[in-house]
Structures are given as C-alpha cells and as structure tokens.
Amino acid sequence: MVAKDVLTEAEPKIPHVAGRRIIVCAGTGCKANGSEAVYEAFLESIAAAGAQVAVEFKSEGGDGEVSVTRSGCQGVCSQAPLVTILPDTVLYMRVQPSDVEEIVAKTLVAGQVVERLLYHLPDTGAACRGAKDIPFLNRQTHVVLREVGYLDPENLQEYLRLGGYEAARKAFLQMTPEGICIEVAQSGLRGRGGGGFPTGRKWEAARQRPNVKKYVICNADEGDPGAFMNCSVMEGNPHSVIEGLLIAARAIGADEAYVYIRAEYPLAVKRMKQAVADAEAAGFLGDNVFGSGLRVHCELKEGAGAFVCGEETAMIASVEGQRGMPRPKPPFPAYSGLWGKPTVINNVETLAQVTRIIRDGPAVFRQVGTPTAPGTKTFSITGHVANTGLIEVPLGTTLGEVVYGIGGGVTDDAGRLSKDGFKAVQIGGPSGGCLTPDHVNLPLDYDALRGVGAMVGSGGLVVMNQQTCIVSIARFFLDFTQRESCGKCVLCREGTRQMLALLDDIIAGRADATTLPLLESLAHAVQKGSLCGLGKTAPNPVLSTLRHFRPEYEAHIVQKRCPAGRCKALRKITINETKCIGCGACLHKCPVNAISGEKKKPHRINLVACIKCGACAEACKFAAVEGV
Amino acid sequence: MTTMQARSPDRAEQLATLRAILERHGRQPAKLIPILQAVQDEYRYLPEEVLSYVATALGLPPAHVYGVATFYAYFALEPKGKYVVRLCDGTACHVKNSLPILDALRDHLQVDEEHKTTADMQFTVETVACLGACGLAPVVMINGQVHSRMTPEAAVQLIEEIRKSEPAEA
Ligand SMILES: Cc1cc2nc3c(=O)[nH]c(=O)nc-3n(C[C@H](O)[C@H](O)[C@H](O)COP(=O)(O)O)c2cc1C
Ligand code: FES
Numbered sequence: 001m002v003a004k005d006v007l008t009e010a011e012p013k014i015p016h017v018a019g020r021r022i023i024v025c026a027g028t029g030c031k032a033n034g035s036e037a038v039y040e041a042f043l044e045s046i047a048a049a050g051a052q053v054a055v056e057f058k059s060e061g062g063d064g065e066v067s068v069t070r071s072g073c074q075g076v077c078s079q080a081p082l083v084t085i086l087p088d089t090v091l092y093m094r095v096q097p098s099d100v101e102e103i104v105a106k107t108l109v110a111g112q113v114v115e116r117l118l119y120h121l122p123d124t125g126a127a128c129r130g131a132k133d134i135p136f137l138n139r140q141t142h143v144v145l146r147e148v149g150y151l152d153p154e155n156l157q158e159y160l161r162l163g164g165y166e167a168a169r170k171a172f173l174q175m176t177p178e179g180i181c182i183e184v185a186q187s188g189l190r191g192r193g194g195g196g197f198p199t200g201r202k203w204e205a206a207r208q209r210p211n212v213k214k215y216v217i218c219n220a221d222e223g224d225p226g227a228f229m230n231c232s233v234m235e236g237n238p239h240s241v242i243e244g245l246l247i248a249a250r251a252i253g254a255d256e257a258y259v260y261i262r263a264e265y266p267l268a269v270k271r272m273k274q275a276v277a278d279a280e281a282a283g284f285l286g287d288n289v290f291g292s293g294l295r296v297h298c299e300l301k302e303g304a305g306a307f308v309c310g311e312e313t314a315m316i317a318s319v320e321g322q323r324g325m326p327r328p329k330p331p332f333p334a335y336s337g338l339w340g341k342p343t344v345i346n347n348v349e350t351l352a353q354v355t356r357i358i359r360d361g362p363a364v365f366r367q368v369g370t371p372t373a374p375g376t377k378t379f380s381i382t383g384h385v386a387n388t389g390l391i392e393v394p395l396g397t398t399l400g401e402v403v404y405g406i407g408g409g410v411t412d413d414a415g416r417l418s419k420d421g422f423k424a425v426q427i428g429g430p431s432g433g434c435l436t437p438d439h440v441n442l443p444l445d446y447d448a449l450r451g452v453g454a455m456v457g458s459g460g461l462v463v464m465n466q467q468t469c470i471v472s473i474a475r476f477f478l479d480f481t482q483r484e485s486c487g488k489c490v491l492c493r494e495g496t497r498q499m500l501a502l503l504d505d506i507i508a509g510r511a512d513a514t515t516l517p518l519l520e521s522l523a524h525a526v527q528k529g530s531l532c533g534l535g536k537t538a539p540n541p542v543l544s545t546l547r548h549f550r551p552e553y554e555a556h557i558v559q560k561r562c563p564a565g566r567c568k569a570l571r572k573i574t575i576n577e578t579k580c581i582g583c584g585a586c587l588h589k590c591p592v593n594a595i596s597g598e599k600k601k602p603h604r605i606n607l608v609a610c611i612k613c614g615a616c617a618e619a620c621k622f623a624a625v626e627g628v
Numbered sequence: 629m630t631t632m633q634a635r636s637p638d639r640a641e642q643l644a645t646l647r648a649i650l651e652r653h654g655r656q657p658a659k660l661i662p663i664l665q666a667v668q669d670e671y672r673y674l675p676e677e678v679l680s681y682v683a684t685a686l687g688l689p690p691a692h693v694y695g696v697a698t699f700y701a702y703f704a705l706e707p708k709g710k711y712v713v714r715l716c717d718g719t720a721c722h723v724k725n726s727l728p729i730l731d732a733l734r735d736h737l738q739v740d741e742e743h744k745t746t747a748d749m750q751f752t753v754e755t756v757a758c759l760g761a762c763g764l765a766p767v768v769m770i771n772g773q774v775h776s777r778m779t780p781e782a783a784v785q786l787i788e789e790i791r792k793s794e795p796a797e798a
Pocket of ligand 2: 721762767
C-alpha cells in the first residue's frame with residue numbers, strides 16, 4: 001500500500017537528543033485527564049533517581065533543552081493521558097502520576113517496558129509496544145500531523161531544528177509570488193475547510209489584483225461540533241500554520257494577516273499567541289520578514305461563539321467588528337474582502353499543508369490521495385467507535401478502513417465492540433450527510449462524497465450504533481443550524497424552524513401522511529432560498545437520513561414506533577403480568593394516575609394517560625415494568 | 629447595572645479599567661469585539677451602561693454596539709455566576725448521552741434553559757457545541773477546565789466539590 005511507504009519515510013526525526021526523551025501529551029483531552037500532574041511527576045521522579053538517569057539525559061543541542069517535554073495530541077485520545085518515550089518509541093496509556101516512578105525505574109534505568117501501561121489489542125489482548133504496532137496509528141499517513149505528538153509546541157527552536165520556517169524563508173527570499181502560486185496549483189491542493197476549492201487558483205486570483213493593500217486570514221473557527229482537527233494541529237504544531245500563513249501572504253502580496261480562532265479552544269489560543277510572539281521575536285513576522293524588506297504583521301482574533309463566522313464573508317464582517325452576517329458572492333473575497341480589499345481565507349489545515357508543499361515540493365504531496373484530490377486529510381473520529389481520536393489518511397481512503405481498520409469497529413452503548421452495531425456515520429457535521437454500512441467501500445474524497453449527498457466538510461466523523469435514533473440525530477443537527485442561523489434570509493430563519501417543528505411532530509407521534517412530503521419540499525426550499533452555505537446545507541442531515549433511513553421515519557409516523565427505542569413519547573410502557581405481584585408501588589408513584597389494578601393482582605397502564613416518565617419502573621422492585 | 633451600583637465605591641476604579649481597555653485597543657471601532665470580550669472578562673457580563681459608554685467612546689451608535697453584543701453567543705447581557713459550567717452538546721458528546729448530564733446539573737442547581745444562573749450567583753449552566761475533547765466525550769468545562777468522560781453523577785459531584793471548597797458565606 002502506498003500509504004505505508006510514505007509512513008516509513010515520514011518517520012518523525014525528532015530525537016535530537018542523545019539520551020532519552022519523555023514526551024507527555026498536553027492536548028486538550030490529555031490535559032483534562034491530568035497529564036500535567038504526570039509531567040510534574042516525571043520531573044520529580046527523574047530528579048530523585050539522580051545520576052543514574054541524568055547521565056542518559058545529555059542533550060545534543062545543549063541549548064537548555066529539557067528531556068521531559070510536552071506535546072500536542074498523540075492521537076489515541078480515548079486512552080488519555082499518553083506518554084511517549086524516545087528513542088525506544090514506547091507509548092504508554094492511561095498513565096497516572098503514581099505510575100511514573102515505575103516507568104522511570106523500569107524503562108529509563110533498566111530499559112524494560114511496563115506491560116500494563118501498553119496498548120492492548122481489543123480482539124486478541126496482545127500488547128503493542130509503540131505507535132508502529134498499534135493499528136489505529138500505523139494505518140494512518142501523517143503529513144500535517146507528522147510532528148504533532150512529538151514536537152514541543154511551545155518551543156520555536158525545536159521547530160526550527162526540524163526544518164521549520166525554511167519553506168517560508170525560501171518563499172520570501174528565493175521564490176516569486178507567481179512561482180509560489182504555480183507550485184501550490186501544481187500540488188493540486190484543495191481547501192481543507194469544507195468547500196474543497198483549489199488553493200492555487202484562489203491565490204492566483206488575489207495575486208493578480210494590481211498594487212493594492214491585501215490581507216490573508218487563517219480560518220481557525222472550526223465550528224463543526226464534534227470535530228477537533230484544526231484544534232489539535234494548532235495545539236500540536238502552531239508554527240506550521242503560521243508558516244503557511246506567511247507563505248500565503250508572500251504569494252498574494254499581503255502585509256497583514258489574521259488568525260480568526262475559536263474562543264472555545266483556550267489551549268489552542270494560548271499556543272498560537274505564543275507562536276506569533278516567538279515568530280515576531282525571531283524576525284519571521286514584522287517589518288522585515290527574513291531580511292527581505294517585506295512586512296507581514298499577524299494578529300489573533302478570538303471568535304465570540306457564532307458558527308456562521310466560519311463562513312468567509314461572515315468572518316470578514318466579524319473581523320471588521322460587525323455582526324457576523326454573510327454577504328452575497330460574487331464578489332469573492334479574493335477580489336473584495338476585508339475592508340473591500342483582496343483577501344485570501346484559508347483553513348488551518350490547508351495552510352499547514354502549504355508549508356509542506358513548499359518545503360518538499362508538489363510531487364511529494366501528490367504521492368498519496370487521488371488524482372482529483374491529492375494529499376492527506378485529517379479527520380476526527382468520535383462517537384460509538386472503539387478508538388476515538390484524531391487521524392490523518394490519504395484522501396480516497398475508504399469509509400470501512402477508517403471505521404474498522406483504524407477506528408477498530410463500532411461499539412454498543414456500554415462501550416463493548418459490537419459486530420453488527422454499525423448504523424451510520426455523520427460526515428461533515430451539521431452541513432454534511434450520513435453514510436451507512438452500504439458505503440464501507442466508498443472512497444472518502446470530495447467528489448465521491450458529493451455523489452452520495454454527503455461532503456468532506458471539515459472532516460468530523462461521528463460513528464453511530466444501532467441504538468441511535470436517526471430521526472433524533474437529524475433533529476439534533478437541524479436544531480444546531482437553526483440556532484446558529486444569523487437570521488438574514490427568511491427561508492433559513494423561518495424554514496429551518498418549521499422543519500424542526502415537523503421533526504418534533506414525528507418524534508412526538510403527532511405526524512401523519514402529510515408530514516414527510518411537507519418536510520421534503522420545505523428542505524428543498526431552504527436550500528434554494530438561502531444566501532450562504534449555512535442555510536444551503538442546513539437541510540442536508542434531514543435529506544440524507546431520509547434518503548438512507550426512510551423506513552425508520554415511516555415507523556415513527558405510521559406505526560408510532562421508534563425502532564431504536566429512544567423517542568420517549570413513542571415508548572409503550574407495559575406491565576409484565578407474570579412478574580407483577582400487585583404490590584401497588586407503581587400505582588402510588590404514577591403522577592397521572594394512569595395505573596390501575598387490584599391489590600395482589602397484576603396492574604395495568606392506561607397508555608393514553610401515560611406520560612412515559614418512568615417513575616413506575618423506578619418504583620417496581622420486580623422489574624415488571626417494561627419498555628421504559 | 630446592579631453590579632456597578634452595588635459596588636459604587638469601586639466605581640472610579642471600574643471606570644479606570646474600562647478606559648484602560650479602550651486605550652489598549654486604540655479606541656478603534658473595528659476593535660469593538662475584542663473590546664467587548666475584554667469587558668466581559670472583567671465584569672463576567674456586559675452591563676447596559678458599559679455598552680453605552682463603549683458606544684460613545686468609539687463614536688458608534690448604541691444600536692450597533694447592542695447589535696453586536698446580542699449577535700455573538702459569547703456575550704451575556706445578564707451577570708453570570710462565579711463558576712460557569714459549560715456542558716458540551718456537540719455531536720460527539722450528544723451521541724454519548726450528554727443530555728442526561730445537563731438535566732442532572734439543572735436539577736441539582738435548580739436552574740433551567742431560561743434561568744441559567746443560581747440565585748446565589750455561584751453557578752451558571754450553559755451548553756456549548758464542542759470543546760475539542762470529543763475523543764473523551766461527554767465533557768464539561770468549568771471555568772476553562774475540561775472534565776472528560778462525564779456521567780450525571782460525576783458532574784453533580786464536581787459541583788458539590790466546588791461548593792465545599794467555597795467559604796460558607798460566599
Ligand atoms: C456555515 C459555514 C461554516 C463554515 N465553517 C468553517 C470553519 O469552521 N472552518 C473553515 O476552515 N471553513 C469553514 N467554512 C468554509 C469557509 O467559508 C471557507 O470556504 C474556507 O475557510 C476556505 O478555506 P479553504 O479553501 O482553505 O478550505 C464554513 C462555511 C460555511 C458556509
Ligand atoms: S463534541 Fe463535545 S468536545 Fe467535541
């Protein structure tokens with residue numbers, strides 16, 4: 001497989017340390033699970049172990065490098081906190097401060113592994129020593145994530161030693177703007193923010209605008225709920241994004257850059273802020289970038305919690321200090337954007353890829369992926385799947401490889417692997433669509449997905465098991481976009497609200513034969529009658545679930561039954577006559593007097609009066625109440 | 629408003645803070661959003677009279693400032709509690725049953741969709757769409773600190789721990 005070759009080639013060349021290096025994951029997930037305490041414990045333990053260990057820790061560079069470092073997301077978020085030890089490439093999981101002493105004694109001093117902290121394959125139980133043995137990691141192809149998980153994101157020196165800012169330096173000192181646009185166009189890179197528009201073309205359009213002020217903006221507003229790829233890239237390798245932004249600025253001739261970043265990611269904000277400050281201090285940003293005489297200033301803008309601001313024209317309005325309302329295109333921002341000037345907006349991952357393309361050349365980039373969608377793409381894989389976390393694979397990788405090969409299979413509600421559990425995957429967030437087990441061989445790329453009514457979008461993949469009610473999920477997404485509608489277009493504002501009311505009817509058992517046709521025609525009207533992508537795509541989750549799960553909708557409407565048993569109003573609560581001893585506990589608890597029966601004889605529930613609160617089931621000591 | 633009047637001895641100091649925020653942003657109308665963010669970080673909400681003050685200082689119509697303040701979810705026109713509990717209801721957390729956690733928190737703190745803040749101004753319960761820790765869903769963020777793999781019971785316990793760590797007459 002091509003992917004594998006690239007992986008070996010792409011071995012992180014981090015160990016610039018003579019001795020060992022301990023890398024404690026400090027991504028959002030690991031931090032939430034106490035990785036900071038683990039980091040502290042390592043520092044203490046190593047100091048306590050003294051000379052025995054310290055000898056090993058001499059660093060080559062000698063510029064104050066410490067051998068216990070923090071990193072961005074190491075990928076296996078479900079097993080947080082993670083610790084990698086180089087050069088042994090041992091990966092420990094669920095490490096607690098109390099484990100640290102043992103790791104120091106066994107691994108650092110005696111060179112053995114601590115078995116119980118390794119990853120164990122869920123099927124055979126075999127222990128995996130490090131990233132190379134874990135299917136979740138070794139089936140991936142890391143390009144933008146290559147150093148995420150190894151690199152110390154708060155240390156510019158380390159990024160530089162790995163060839164950091166060489167691409168930007170080359171762009172400013174050796175390449176012409178036109179040359180940069182040509183290389184990016186040759187790479188075939190398409191925007192990773194959702195639309196998949198060719199980046200080279202966008203840049204060329206902006207470049208050709210005659211001598212005027214221009215801007216570049218990094219779109220770090222990752223709004224798709226359930227996706228955190230951009231977050232992890234910024235937390236794990238912030239300079240690679242800034243470097244890409246610098247290259248974009250050089251390519252189109254912009255002297256001001258903005259990073260519009262989601263405020264709900266405090267750690268990413270902090271690391272990006274520091275990266276900008278460090279790059280400024282090093283002379284990579286400022287009035288004389290790399291001594292070229294050109295200026296590029298970069299400013300961070302924190303979002304204020306509006307999904308629609310991820311849309312480029314709304315983002316421009318927000319940077320200008322206005323309400324984040326989209327405006328019609330054309331004119332496209334590349335012609336008239338921020339303050340009416342040519343502006344290029346690119347996603348975080350697009351920019352991180354640009355850094356690679358300029359550094360390694362377009363041909364290397366094209367080695368993986370498909371001819372129309374070259375390169376790799378990050379996805380976040382979450383929901384009912386054995387391995388949740390951040391992944392990067394070539395575009396065109398099949399859905400089955402992602403869910404089963406990398407994700408390790410679908411789990412039930414209790415977290416156990418379940419062979420027939422796979423029901424659907426939502427891809428592309430609230431603007432995307434769902435895929436089903438029929439699509440396991442579908443390649444994940446822009447065109448193939450569009451063909452089945454879904455989209456790559458930002459790259460959020462949420463896996464759902466059989467216990468998930470598809471109608472409720474469609475309602476969940478629509479509820480999200482409905483709340484986030486900026487209110488400018490009537491059909492987006494009111495249409496989504498009416499669609500939501502129809503879905504509520506279905507869930508509550510009030511729907512009839514007219515509901516689905518009305519829902520569908522309204523959905524098409526909202527698509528047509530909305531100005532921006534938010535409204536145009538808001539009906540997608542409803543339309544795509546209708547396409548693949550129509551019988552489930554019909555069961556709700558015709559039989560008043562929720563096949564997944566999730567919709568409360570459709571539950572049929574009954575008392576099992578053979579189990580009921582007639583104690584009357586439920587009868588006394590029922591708040592609406594829906595239960596009747598004589599003492600010591602089986603009781604009954606009047607389903608018309610029942611409000612499905614479940615109080616009877618709680619009161620029953622004999623588990624006689626069923627269907628709650 | 630209540631805050632400013634209640635603490636009127638501090639008023640001069642608060643005005644000075646406000647002026648410092650405005651100066652830091654060069655009193656530029658384009659910086660309205662960062663200014664409001666800084667104000668909110670200071671007061672935990674945007675008091676009405678502060679909005680008017682900012683509008684005058686930036687030479688903007690108050691309606692514009694009010695429009696921006698109401699557009700973005702981050703801004704609150706009502707005071708928030710000392711602890712802001714943000715339950716994630718992003719897709720990943722939602723499919724891992726985040727809603728029962730919300731119900732438990734609201735029940736426990738006697739708040740609801742409309743009244744998000746407890747009477748003693750200690751806790752505000754909000755929902756948020758994704759905190760970037762989806763791999764560890766469901767998650768809750770309390771004053772910037774992320775807590776992962778939550779259950780209704782664990783979330784309530786977190787609240788109780790905070791309550792206990794607070795001085796009795798807070
Ligand atoms: C409602 C809506 C939300 C969007 N959110 C994002 C986002 O969070 N991040 C992003 O990069 N692009 C987002 N986009 C796409 C942007 O408008 C724009 O196409 C993208 O930033 C261009 O960058 P790219 O060419 O590098 O992909 C969104 C679009 C719409 C319509
Ligand atoms: S969906 Fe909850 S953290 Fe992402």
